[in-house]
Amino acid sequence: MPSCAESSWFARKVVRWRATASVSWSVLLLPATTMLFIFLIRFQLFHPIQWTSECLGLLTAASTIFSLLLLSGVVLVIGFFNLEYYTVVPSIPCSRVALLAKVLHPRQCVHSLVHCTVGMVVMWCASVMAGGRYRTLGFPCTHSESSSGAHDACLNEYHLFFLLAGAFMGYSHSFLGVVQNMNYVSFQIIQQYKYLRFKGSLPWVVKCSAVQSLYSVRNYVALYFFFGHIPRAWISNTLNLQIDSSLHSLDSLAGLLDFSLLYHLWISGTFLLFTWYITVLLFRIYVTESYSFPVQSTFAEDAEQCLPKVLAEKNTLIMKFLALQDLALLSQHSPSRRQEVFSLSQPGGHPHNWNAISKECLALLNELMQRLVAHHDAVASNGRAKPPSASSDARSSSETSVSSVVMSGTEDLPQTPRPSVLMRTPGSVFLKSSNRSVGSPVTAPFTPDLDSPFSTPALRRLAPQPGPQQATWFSSVQSPHVMRRGPKLWSASTDSQTNGSATASPAPAPSSPPPEQKPSFIAQWLQNRKEQVRGFLAKRVLVVYLFNKLPEASSQALFADGQAHIWALEGLSHLVASSFSEDKYGVVQTTLPSILGSMLSLQEAVDRHFKLPHASSKPVKTSCSLGDSTYKTLRFALRAALKTAIYRITSTFGEHLNAVCISAEHQKRLQQFMEFKE
């Protein structure tokens, strides 16, 4: 991010160089792909010798060289956009309107616009290299009736068709990038050398670009069939080019069902997408390459580059992720670096390294636990994921007893506000945490209905969206109630406006704060009006469609940064397990109770979360696309990693764990793990 680039040495020294290296490799690969493209687009089945000689001649032509230069420029632009827009924590829209807002976001508009332009440039190069009828925009008219004028230049619709196709593909690339979270960079489950990783995913990229190009061609041809005459007329008017009426116009069936035209379009589209995808792929490979941070340094000026400091970093997310990955790797693979973690500081004899690392990991885990608890509270208090229309009658008495907050979004609630008695099912974490949060405004009557069709947690997700790196994570780090104070249904329109104009701050204030302390008559009246408006809107199909929550999106959003927690769990558990034999000073023992405590509490919270509807439903497999969908299954991976981490500790320490002082509740749970009954 440009904002962090000044502050962080990592973004300056590492990420930028990695991006540069990836872009230069994609530029270096351009001549090869261009050559292949020329051979494919000039393909002639029945004249193989002519075909080869023509292509070989074209390779050294000035126009090709110029095109190559232009394409290199295009790749530079794409690489720059990759660097500026990438994120390691995907932003997940929870409703369709949030998705819409994401697409219409100014930042995204710039992205789309640039991609349109750049797509046109690529297609111009493609049409030049294809030659023949695609070569130029204008050509001397051949028909007889206008033989008088010297300015007889006609519009070459084929060329225009190609240029517009480039713009369309550029836009659809940018659009699909939002829908499929293409700017999300995920980390691989195993480490591989860059070249091998590139080689392994090359066939897949070829397949993806071919398939995606096929879809794009289909959509574009359909679009051109209906609306093709508009740009054609506009261009011919502005550039004063005539339309040759003796030729078929392309927006007719006969014009479009030209096999060679479609083939050329498809090949060019594949070429376009392939060069872009290669850039994206190389960028991902370079950026996610593991980076080895020193555990401790002898020089004071390097201290900020050491693992304990870097882990606590909040601004450069990529650095935090790489540091956690490095922690997970060192805890598994390198005994010498583990020794450094367990070592004591030279004067004083304090285990600073271990303390800092464990504290940071535990903070991550606790933050996730609080987030889960807050979400669970919000959902439980508002009734479980009620369907928008059938909610009122489906509400059973047991659920109302569970729901603790007054303003749950049903119409047939009693008019008198019920006292906000916290009645929850017994459960240590949840009881404790709710007690903790009673004093805070979280459980105040006007808690937004997170689960109702019109509450827009998506918009709250969108609030920190201008800086995608700052997504979800830190807004919820500050306190769980910031995110719970999101916009509500009845203020949805204003909120979407403010969010749409990208001036949002992480904590949007409710637009009309009603008196919260005593449920007076006015509050009641307001409440009734609100319910009426809500009931009115709930009957409008379009509104429901737009504001309806996408299933399992909230679950995905909760675990959007799950990879960090997975690494923290792996790192901690491996370190603890190896401390059994390697930790000479017993450094780890002091923190073992708190580590076990937070893991077990998190385990409880995760178990609870998976009992919610949609939380454990598996996402459908996406078809061939470059968008990374690993974030959709991160919660399952986190659940498995958590269990494995606890088992790793229990199976290493065995009976010794009985001597660790943790609460009785946790002791009981731990016993389950020690008997392999979880």
Place this chain on the structure above:
Amino acid sequence: MCSLALFPPPLPSGQVTLYEANNELVSGGSPDCYEKQHWEPPSLNFPRETLKPHSRPESSSKAAFLDHKDTLWMRSAGAWRDAGLSGLLDEITNSAEEVPKWLTVSSGCVLALLRWMSSFHGSLFPHLTLSGEEMAAEFSQVLDWSDSAVRSFAWHPHTDKFAVALLDDSIKIYNSRSATAPTLKHRLQRNVSAMQWKPLCASALAVACHTCLLVWHVDPTSLSTRPSSGCAQVLSHPGHSPVTSIAWSPSGSLLVSASPVDTAMMVWDVAAENCVPLQRVGGGGVTNVSWSPDGSRLLAATPSALFRVWETRMWTCERWPCLKGRCQSGCWSPDGSRLLFSVQGEMVIYALTFSDMTGGPKSAAVVADLSETTFSGTGGEITVGGEVQSLAWDPSGERLAVLLKGNAESSGHSAIIAVFKTRSSPVFELLPCGFVRGEAGAEPRLIQFHPHFQHGALLTVCWSNGRISHVPFYFVSVGRSHSFGSPPLPRFTSKTEDYNMHTLYTEHIS
């Protein structure tokens, strides 16, 4: 080098090996004729006759039900779905009266070309012409897999629990602490060729099936005897079937699966259901994968005379072209530094020693000679020896069990288990321990060691008559505390110099 001639003679028919104590194998007349010293898992019996194998042939009996009055489109679509491109072409070629002649002719030509190419491919890699079931039988670690009542067996790595896959494609789970034995059945669970429990987990069992990979989540506290198929996660990847071998990483985070028809080995993140293919073209597939107990290396055997050893940090591999035949079986020492393997067509066991310092071994050494040896005893002549079917090393690294293929033609030469004692200092060597015999007429089919037996090692053997028995080896391992001194082992090998050194050479190719 150890050879079978140094072994004590095998038991005559009718005697059963019961256990090892004080360095001797004790035998008896029947499997249950001795007092058990410690807890032992129950022996089970699955008579071959009670199990009905799947009668469904691979190309399903759909033709009998297919309405042949379907239009050509419908039939083509069906053929495309069932058998891919070649099926579609076949369908078009066979319905000559409905399609134009040029289409029939051209599809016939393409089909012929395809067949020629696939036969060419098949001549390079003969295993590709086998059907899925034959392939599983060919590359399985189980002797005579297709006829065996027990298809696969898996001990849980941490608890006294095991899973048995039977001929009828069901899996039964036995737990020492609960009376219920859940039976797992799934529509896709066919031709189970391997199973493994996930380490550091109580419930997950990975099953290699005919078309896919199943991961069952069997709640250990549940009382249900038929977990629903919703408890199973289906992992599949196009072109990656049949799966013949799977291996969990010892840290429990990754699962590797291998298929003889796929040159790529899949590394799965099971929970997230995504996989990374690791493609290496040479060899034509991967038949058998085995992870070293410390998690640092992975053995991947191919159907050709080639195997690879991957290091699991950056996932690069060493290539080991074998002399003769493919690598049939391999096992790792507990510290992951030594790999023993056997090669098809050779009656020896090779050893490879890895160390982090020198960057890997340059050649493999022969550590045991298993050529045929004839013992003449009271009950006539008994011949033992032959090729190795599978190797198993006990988790303490003190006993090595070798399942030797017999010779079906000759009567006195059946499959047998030879058990070696292993010693790693001062030099690595194998010392003879003895042969394990089962009941009369029963051949061993499958061997596996219990992963955490307290009093030595416990070998589980599945026999051809459907019996599963457990042979304990009582000893005090070097790694554990010596409460009482064990008598010094007799040394049978004196000369280690006169090895006929079969050496294999490696090429370092990432």
